[in-house]
Amino acid sequence: MNELSKSGRIDEARKMFDKMSERDEFSWSTIIAAYANLGRLDEARKLFDEAPKKSSITWSSLISGYCQHGCEIEAFELFCQMRLEGQKPSPYTLGSVLRGCSILGLRQRGENLHGYAMKSGFDSNVFVATGLVDMYAKCKCILEAECLFETLTDRKNNVSWTAMITGYSHNGDGYKAIECFRDMRAEGVESNQFTFPSILTACATVSACDFGAQVHGCIVRSGFGANVFVQSALVCMYAKCGDLRSARRGLETMETDDVISYNSMIVGCVRHGFEEEVLSLFKKMHSRDMKIDAFTFPSVLNSFASMMDTKNSKSVHCLIIKTGFEAYNLVSNALVDMYAKQGSLACACEVFNQTVDKDVISWTSLVTGYAHNGSHEEAIKLFHDMITTGTCPDEYVIASILSACAGLTVLEFGKQVHANFIKSGLESLSIDNSLVTMYAKCGCIEDASRVFNSMRVRNVITWTALIVGYAQNGKGKDSLQFYDQMIATGTKPDFITFIGLLFACSHAGLVENGLQYFESMDKVYGIKPGPEHYACMIDLWGRSGRLNEAKELLNRMDVKPDATVWKALLGACRVHGDLELGESAANKLFELEPSNAVPYILLANMYSAAGRSEDFARIRQMMKSMGIRKEPGCSWIEMNSHVHEFMSEDRGHPRTSEIYSKLDEIMILIKEVGYVPDKKFALHDMDEESKELGLAYHSEKLAIAFGLLTLPPVVPIRIFKNLRNEMSLVTASLVYLICQAVTMEYTPEYINSRGLEIHQVSIQHNNTVDNFDKMSLDDQESETTDD
DNA sequence: GTAGGGTTAG
Numbered sequence: 001m002n003e004l005s006k007s008g009r010i011d012e013a014r015k016m017f018d019k020m021s022e023r024d025e026f027s028w029s030t031i032i033a034a035y036a037n038l039g040r041l042d043e044a045r046k047l048f049d050e051a052p053k054k055s056s057i058t059w060s061s062l063i064s065g066y067c068q069h070g071c072e073i074e075a076f077e078l079f080c081q082m083r084l085e086g087q088k089p090s091p092y093t094l095g096s097v098l099r100g101c102s103i104l105g106l107r108q109r110g111e112n113l114h115g116y117a118m119k120s121g122f123d124s125n126v127f128v129a130t131g132l133v134d135m136y137a138k139c140k141c142i143l144e145a146e147c148l149f150e151t152l153t154d155r156k157n158n159v160s161w162t163a164m165i166t167g168y169s170h171n172g173d174g175y176k177a178i179e180c181f182r183d184m185r186a187e188g189v190e191s192n193q194f195t196f197p198s199i200l201t202a203c204a205t206v207s208a209c210d211f212g213a214q215v216h217g218c219i220v221r222s223g224f225g226a227n228v229f230v231q232s233a234l235v236c237m238y239a240k241c242g243d244l245r246s247a248r249r250g251l252e253t254m255e256t257d258d259v260i261s262y263n264s265m266i267v268g269c270v271r272h273g274f275e276e277e278v279l280s281l282f283k284k285m286h287s288r289d290m291k292i293d294a295f296t297f298p299s300v301l302n303s304f305a306s307m308m309d310t311k312n313s314k315s316v317h318c319l320i321i322k323t324g325f326e327a328y329n330l331v332s333n334a335l336v337d338m339y340a341k342q343g344s345l346a347c348a349c350e351v352f353n354q355t356v357d358k359d360v361i362s363w364t365s366l367v368t369g370y371a372h373n374g375s376h377e378e379a380i381k382l383f384h385d386m387i388t389t390g391t392c393p394d395e396y397v398i399a400s401i402l403s404a405c406a407g408l409t410v411l412e413f414g415k416q417v418h419a420n421f422i423k424s425g426l427e428s429l430s431i432d433n434s435l436v437t438m439y440a441k442c443g444c445i446e447d448a449s450r451v452f453n454s455m456r457v458r459n460v461i462t463w464t465a466l467i468v469g470y471a472q473n474g475k476g477k478d479s480l481q482f483y484d485q486m487i488a489t490g491t492k493p494d495f496i497t498f499i500g501l502l503f504a505c506s507h508a509g510l511v512e513n514g515l516q517y518f519e520s521m522d523k524v525y526g527i528k529p530g531p532e533h534y535a536c537m538i539d540l541w542g543r544s545g546r547l548n549e550a551k552e553l554l555n556r557m558d559v560k561p562d563a564t565v566w567k568a569l570l571g572a573c574r575v576h577g578d579l580e581l582g583e584s585a586a587n588k589l590f591e592l593e594p595s596n597a598v599p600y601i602l603l604a605n606m607y608s609a610a611g612r613s614e615d616f617a618r619i620r621q622m623m624k625s626m627g628i629r630k631e632p633g634c635s636w637i638e639m640n641s642h643v644h645e646f647m648s649e650d651r652g653h654p655r656t657s658e659i660y661s662k663l664d665e666i667m668i669l670i671k672e673v674g675y676v677p678d679k680k681f682a683l684h685d686m687d688e689e690s691k692e693l694g695l696a697y698h699s700e701k702l703a704i705a706f707g708l709l710t711l712p713p714v715v716p717i718r719i720f721k722n723l724r725n726e727m728s729l730v731t732a733s734l735v736y737l738i739c740q741a742v743t744m745e746y747t748p749e750y751i752n753s754r755g756l757e758i759h760q761v762s763i764q765h766n767n768t769v770d771n772f773d774k775m776s777l778d779d780q781e782s783e784t785t786d787d
Numbered sequence: 788g789t790a791g792g793g794t795t796a797g
Contacts, residue, residue: 231793264793
């Protein structure tokens with residue numbers, strides 16, 4: 001009977017069992033184990049319940065059957081029942097339930113079993129010890145696993161070595177896995193068909209292609225090269241390391257069509273920029289009638305996302321619906337991500353709403369989608385919903401939400417997210433990077449720098465965030481120093497680093513440096529400048545008064561200029577009164593961004609300044625007839641969770657009279673220190689008097705006056721604004737002078753005696769911050785639009 | 788009768 005069940009001839013074994021006149025414990029457990037091993041658990045259970053006397057073997061047979069067929073919970077229940085009935089578990093039973101813990105990641109239960117194993121002395125059994133190593137490793141307790149593994153000393157066999165290698169690999173330490181594999185070989189333990197897939201996976205996680213190729217050599221010599229697990233692990237290793245030729249060769253030499261190997265091949269193509277090949281691989285799977293699984297779709301959808309292939313997206317989505325795979329989160333989350341990346345947020349939402357058991361990845365896909373499409377409020381709202389519905393945030397969603405905070409410059413909320421991240425004890429490079437960006441964008445460059453200094457690991461994104469952050473905060477020279485430090489640490493700059501660097505140069509007026517960096521981009525780092533870099537360079541020339549160089553660069557551009565380039569040029573033309581070039585730049589912008597009011601107003605003002613009132617009227621008429629309206633400037637300041645909002649010449653605030661007299665007081669002080677209102681930048685259809693009035697009672701100035709009135713001197717004044725525009729030049733000098741005036745108001749003696757500091761004033765716009773505490777007038781920016 | 792392995796979306 002034993003022989004029959006071992007060869008899978010269960011029905012014959014059963015007949016034999018039924019005919020037996022005397023059934024001992026051994027025959028009961030044999031037939032139960034036979035059913036259990038085949039996954040026929042109901043029949044196994046029925047026999048188990050009928051068995052007159054249950055030995056440890058009978059219990060173990062059923063328990064291990066449950067564990068092998070995904071019924072770990074039933075196995076645990078049975079294990080408890082076994083102990084309640086006074087039956088002592090054996091090393092066999094322990095091994096089975098430990099495996100259940102490994103699969104479900106149940107550390108607590110695993111620790112209890114460890115305790116039992118120690119009490120019963122089974123922990124020295126190599127099977128149990130290996131089960132414990134595996135359990136701890138799968139529960140992410142790699143140190144405990146390591147410790148137990150060491151206690152095995154000279155009893156380590158290839159199974160325990162493999163468990164340890166897999167443990168390292170699954171805990172993200174591919175290098176330790178490789179080291180462990182080397183030790184195993186050094187001790188003369190042979191690898192088998194289990195060891196090879198495990199070590200190859202480790203190689204793939206750290207892109208150790210050379211070592212992987214050496215393992216490949218061992219495989220060929222060992223004779224395990226025909227095993228499908230080994231072959232697919234080889235395909236995966238080569239594909240992930242980017243050696244797609246070797247991966248393909250591996251795939252082609254396989255005798256059977258293996259879905260997992262094809263999936264790996266597709267992943268490799270997506271990760272290494274061969275998205276076009278994905279579709280043909282996918283079609284091949286189809287034509288060969290392979291059983292496509294839930295792992296196939298995410299990578300395929302990923303390739304559609306990066307290729308913006310909306311047509312195939314739809315048809316594969318249809319296929320997913322037809323085959324029922326939208327029920328898998330793995331697939332539906334990838335659909336949400338794909339649609340979001342393609343900018344089809346409505347489709348992304350639809351799939352998201354249909355997802356029944358939303359997990360943290362479902363939420364993150366949509367949150368990130370909204371954030372990337374600039375809908376930061378929506379992203380934060382969703383994040384809120386996610387928390388409310390009880391989904392625990394992880395590092396991905398936190399990083400995303402912090403960049404939404406940066407986009408909105410909502411410092412207080414960002415700080416709360418930061419605090420919760422610290423409490424969570426998580427560690428994440430992306431979160432730290434997002435924090436640097438968020439603090440810098442909110443004007444808290446010291447906090448950004450603090451996060452940066454606390455980081456143990458940094459990458460090019462970290463350094464770029466800092467470089468851009470300092471530049472945005474008016475500290476372009478610091479940006480350049482950080483760039484030098486970055487290079488010194490051996491980190492290579494990327495496309496974005498140069499945008500930040502050139503931005504820093506143009507805003508700090510560092511023409512020579514900017515030029516040098518711009519040239520080094522392609523020459524030293526092989527990075528071709530994009531329109532963003534040209535825009536910075538044109539801005540740099542424009543700000544330094546070298547309009548001819550700006551023009552020359554425009555003509556030399558080997559990429560098509562985009563709106564940012566024309567905006568930079570228009571800004572430069574306005575400052576230097578080049579009407580002809582300004583006209584052409586504005587006309588380009590009318591085409592590219594027809595509903596943007598800014599270029600209309602800039603051009604109109606340029607006409608007005610040149611005394612061409614007819615053209616001025618023509619542009620204004622054009623705006624009117626096209627229904628283009630400038631968003632009215634609005635500033636607000638937060639105080640005790642209350643928002644105080646101001647429009648230009650606003651008299652709606654309860655403390656209006658105080659605010660106006662404070663502002664008048666400051667204006668007098670400002671004039672005393674040499675401020676002359678520059679009417680050039682006001683709207684030109686105002687009369688002379690209201691021009692000066694408009695300048696004096698502009699929204700951010702009302703907000704600043706209110707801040708000065710209500711906040712103690714040491715508290716920074718943080719103004720929020722909806723626009724960043726032409727008035728900023730005036731505002732910049734104003735704010736600077738206000739700072740000076742305030743210093744005069746509070747004499748150095750007074751400041752010292754009170755231990756106070758001057759107010760730091762910052763004005764936050766949609767996408768950046770102007771900080772004016774220690775800024776010199778030379779550092780001021782000339783802004784490009786109107787308010 | 789017991790232990791270990793390959794694809795995994797943000």
